[in-house]
Amino acid sequence: MSFLKHGKQVLAVCVTFGLCTLSAFPNGTGQASAAGRGDFALNPTPQELKISDKGFPLTPNVGIVVDKKTDEQAINEVVEALEAADVKQIVRIHAGEKVTTPVTIWVGGPSENKDSAAVLDQMGVVGPESLKDEGYVLVSKQKGKNQIVLAGKDKAGTYYAAKTFKHLIQEREGRDWIPEAEIHDWPEMPIRGSIEGFYGPPWTHEDRISQLEFYGENKLNTYIYAPKDDPYHRENWRDPYPEAELAEITELIEKAKENHVKFTFSLSPGQSICYSGDQDFALLEKKMDTMWDLGVRSYAIFLDDIDMNLSCQQDREKFAGDTNPVAAAHAYLLNRFTEEFINTHEGAERLITVPTDYSGNGPSPYRDRFAELLDKDTVVMWTGQKVVSEQVAAEEADEVHGVFKHDMLLWDNYPVNDYDRNSLFLGPIVGRDADLSKHGVAGLTANPMNEAEASKIPLYTIADYTWNPAAYDPIDSWKRSIQSFGGEAAETLKTVAENMYSSPINSTESLTLTPLIDAFWKAYVAGDADQAAEQLIAEFKKIQHAPAKLQQEMDNKKFLQEIKPYVEKLNIYGKAGETAVQYVMAQKNGHTDQASVYRKQLITLFNQSEQIPQKVGQGVIKPFLVKSALVVPPLELTLQPVIDQFWKAYEGRGGSQEAEQLITEFKELQQIPETIRKDIDNEAFLTAIDPFLQNLTIYGEAGEVALHYLMADKNGKTDEANSYKDTLKTLMMQAYQQPQEIGKEVIKLFLINSMWRDLDVVDYRMLDGVNKSRGAGQLIQYTPVYCETTRTNPWGYEITVIDGKVVKRGGNNSAIPKNGYVLSIHANDWLRDNTTIGTSIQIENGVVLVISPEEKN
Template sequence: MAKRKALKAVISACLVTGFLVPLNAPVTGNAKASGPSEIIVSPIPKSLEQTDKGFPLNPKVGLVTEKGTDPAAVAELKQLLQKAGVTSIVESDIKNPKLQEPVIIWLGEFSEQDELKTIRQQTGIENLEVTKKEGYIVASKHGTKNKKHIVISGHDEAGTFYGTQTFEQIIVDRKGTHWIPEVEIKDWPTMPIRGSIEGFYGAPWSHEDRLSQISFYGEHKMNSYIYAPKDDPYHREKWKVPYPEEKIQELAELVQTAQENHVIFTFAISPGNTITYSSKSDLDALIQKAEAMWDVGVRSFALYLDDIDPSLRSPEDRAMFGGDPNPPAAAQAYLLNRFNEEFIKKHKGAERLITVPTDYYQAGTTSYRERFAELVQSDIIVQWTGIGVVAPTITSQDADETHEIFKHDLLIWDNYPVNDFDRNRLFLAPLTGRDSDLTPEHGVIGLTANPMNEAEASKIPLFTVADYTWNPEAYDPADSLKRSLKEFSEVAYEPLKLFVEASYATSLNNNREPIAERVKPLIEQFWMAEEAKDNQAVSTAGKALLQEFSKMRQAVKELRDQVGNEKFLIEVAGYLNKLELYGQAGETAVDMVLARQSGDTAKAAPKRLELQQLRTAIDKTPQKLSIGVVPTFLERAINGKNLAEGKKAAASSSEVSWLTLDLAVDGNNNTRWASLYTDDQWISVDLGQVYAIDKVKLYWESAYGKQYKIQVSKDGSQWMDVYTELNSNGETDEIQFPAVEARYVKMQGIKRSSSWGYSLYEFSVYESQNK
């Protein structure tokens, strides 16, 4: 058979926002195959060509390196060879290579012409130059004298290390002897800086979490970790206080682990809440803190000025900067520049200083930004979240405009998948909404993702971040997520995928709910059949619903039984409990309605009691899942039809274009409407005809109405008060009142609970059962 190009991994940019597409991409890692097998590498390389040839990985191999070959790459290669069944490794130097073994591996940078000539003569591989920083070549081929050759060559130490990571993924796991397909891979990263920033509020990661994370970054070609946990007191609140010795030792171990994985460890300090910018003693305290980190191997530093009151508190600062066009910007620039001059530039080998300005997420310019840009030294890197604290999209146009304002290199601080702003949510969907050309040409030198407090769960979306930052031109979120889940737990892939779908909705993907998208049509068919009293149709629709609810319940058991990552299971235990309860409650609700439809009251009554108990357990479980149609389904099964669902709503305002009034009556209690930020705001619903109603339920978001009225009307013009609340505490308000005939129902705000507006997940209205 003639040679064929089985896979060419140079593909067009594809920022797919969905997950509900066929997930049939090849699996990353050691593939299992009996014939020629297409392989895939994560992150997707710039170029991968494979033929239908290959050779077995003999138990005896020769390893040819050069002086100074990256020790981490050598160690990594030896470990994976032993794992693949290699029992003998004969090592030699490129200057005097030993080539007796059946398989020869060439590992190094090999930049000298005589070295390249030797490799070309032995292997027949001509194109061995690697010109891009952190780039590498992995090539396997039958060479001269019946020898099989594998070349892993990097532009630099990091590239060589990444080449070994890629080589591990092309090894095909076969019975007996592992197989090496004939491939030629040429690869390099698009983004110079790729990684994560532990920058969330709440309980910081443990030391073990961080060690595991850094190893994960190395395995996925991420080269940056920024240490900036908001609730580490020595980072922010007590920034002047030296770390205790035991903490210093932990940080030293993190730095060492980062170096072994070619990850730059950045130590960040956030002094903005208490520092006197003009104070020499405060500058000395910063330098002393940084000096202690330098002594344990840190070479990258950041001074953060985000999430602070920019006002100048000290008389000294007001005296020194009060006359500036923008005093806060002048004070901050003075501090940054002094630290840059007095510490960074006086330490050979230090990376460029990184900062976050106080105005880090706004659209457009401000007087602060303009003065900050003018005064801060040009070599200092500015971090930026995109437009918005959690930016739904980050475009190259946004980057161009922001770069034009700051006039400094931009490093994206991507607040995804961070969940510190909603601690009872997990965000497990792939990274989406980021343009494929966020590159230095648009002022962007990289991206660091802010993960969740749950370190192990964060690895699922961080895998996709690694994919995107390495090769955004080829990034496909759905495919990347599939490979992430396969790597995380191949044996539990299906239940893990369902759990991810239940934790999928984010502002990045328009709050999509894959499970709800599947289940909602089934729910609608079920209730239509029930209203029509079509027993056969109800039974058919009920069976389909029972299958979906059974999958939820069974997925939890399978995950607990099959996922070997105990730390992950502990992190997500509450969410698994909720998913299991939803599955059980859904099954019970269907059984109850079917029994009620058939007139079997003896069965329906205990099912109703069981459902009420399950709903109580659900309400007591604070974790939230993105399957909002299930709670409203359970609500209807107990209390009857919500007359407002799907009806036409009106409102005094909407806070933003995506928090529209229809979302308060869509039958999904994870979507919401929000008003503008004044007390005199309202939302109403047109029920379509006059009903006798006696109950309204308000499912509040955290921005709830402290005081409000429920008003009703027959014509939408003349309103009558049926209930007044003067001291709500939010969450769910169930309001019962004497039955009244009405077509229109309104929540009229009197007083908000916060500086935000009024925000409702769902506005439900119920017909009186005592007509």
């Protein structure tokens, strides 16, 4: 028997969409027949697992030993699993009775079943008493008795043990099989689940029912009801729910209980409530009491996305003397609800809230006062450094926990897409540290997409991460998610989903296609692209056929409807990609007439794709199509070697010849847009690719000017050099304002190194103002004369600079240091992507320079 910490090695065998066979395990004796298979697609990954190739069949007669306190849902799960395994007679045996069945299953830990502790002791296995809540021990041993124990630390743990048991059953010829196994498993995060907290169309009742079943299957234990566009949740929070909707909520509560999911009911009254008003509080309490009568035991009051002002005169008067009236008003309402409702309803869970200042990790006057006044038992939600956070690090959790001084619950805005309704984010969750629960974070609730079925693909990985973050492998988990969700259609689903893999938290896209495109361009530049072209065409054909295959192979009609416009575009992209490769190769091989036909076809397909606003293959497929149409391979392969030769010569004694060669290259780039506009009489296509053409024009011109400046400066022609430098600066400021489609990685870096040769400048950007309100997309500098804080909304990112060094990153409404300033940018990742703690910042004539901590000599 092999021992596998975290169970990772076992699971890894199962995930090339493959299925674990018994002979795959260490010490395997190959007992699985050729026709048999051993499915072990368990999610989430167990903490500790022993499994062997030994085992026993599930006989037609199986006994289950239960007690009065045994979790009924767990019993139901075991019965359903046995029935699916063709067990004909399931004998229910009460604890204490004699056991005579050929296979016997004890259901329930010592707190539920008085016999399970003795059986575990006989087996020599430690029970679940010392595990975390919801943990369980699952043991199956032969030794002539064919015994199985599903022992939870509590009822939820027993239920999860039953879920795991179902996945251990292996289909065999004759009788299904159970391997000898020993699993000790528990969740790392106490709170794991979702918050239906997005804007736009809420989920349907059927969506929610399906979600709750999915959560039970994947050991998620929390669902927070908070749809922004439910009028009774937000705008009309005072009004009671109609009877029909109350009936649906009742059904959701019952479904949640069946799946051991905590149903949390929430209201968002902050737009209109009088925080100190007795009448409003009575309405709030009445509505919550109605939910109590339906079975709700967990409540949340949310104060996110509201004005940081008090609209009620009574509030303004009551809290006028407080150091932060808004924070005081918010804490007053929440504390009153805890005192008068939570504490007077036995069995009520701790109140959960979202403060108005919910993103970023640092202090603010609002946060400091809110934390000081808020009841210590209230759980506080926050979204990480940003509203949509690419990373959530342990040190960040420590910081925010130190600010709020309450248990923190991460409202993770992944995979939510309400801010980008033409995208589906189907990749795994990434960028969350494995030890957040050791740094004040009680759990994670993911805000899913409006598309409920599509959300299940990333939610599967979130279940995996929150249960066992130390063993979490994003790609491995995602592959298992595709297998679980897609079933027999998994391979086709992978082709589709991997072209919707990227998101604001993960730039990786088109897992199979991207390396094939890279290999093709490298081979093309090297002069031998036939084989690479063939491989790339094969993948594009696979992409174009995948939508139709998915329709044939998959029964999930709701999911197919959700992704319909996306796969329609993917189909067109597949055809266009194939044609693009054919065009480039025909052009390269001098087949002019055939190339002309291919380019016309490519333009037609490209224009068709542009009629569909949904995004697939972001940053991969469309750029490839355009570069193919322009026959412009990646500049890293063509222009960068020439730039490298120039710098080598320039830093020596020469450079003139290399500069002329590079100037020729830049002039050729400038000529491409003019040539394309003459050759192609298709306005729709030219309009669509205009950002690419603009990049070529301005970067080509700026590159040429940069070389004239460098050579004039080197040759001591100061006036001429200064003139070129001024022109270069103007062009560079124009360039960064354009969409960056071609040239950013190569030409922009060349321009930076030309303009600021004595500094190791990482990037640059013009300020949009100083000490003014931050507008859409703007970069603003805030100095001490402005205010104590920047007074910015949550939709941005800020850095604090003291003595020219970054001392703090992230958040909004930052405190402005007396000996420094804050740079604040709206809805843009420029500051986040280009700075770290210690990064040097210089501002020259309104241009912000981000400088690497180690400057050039």
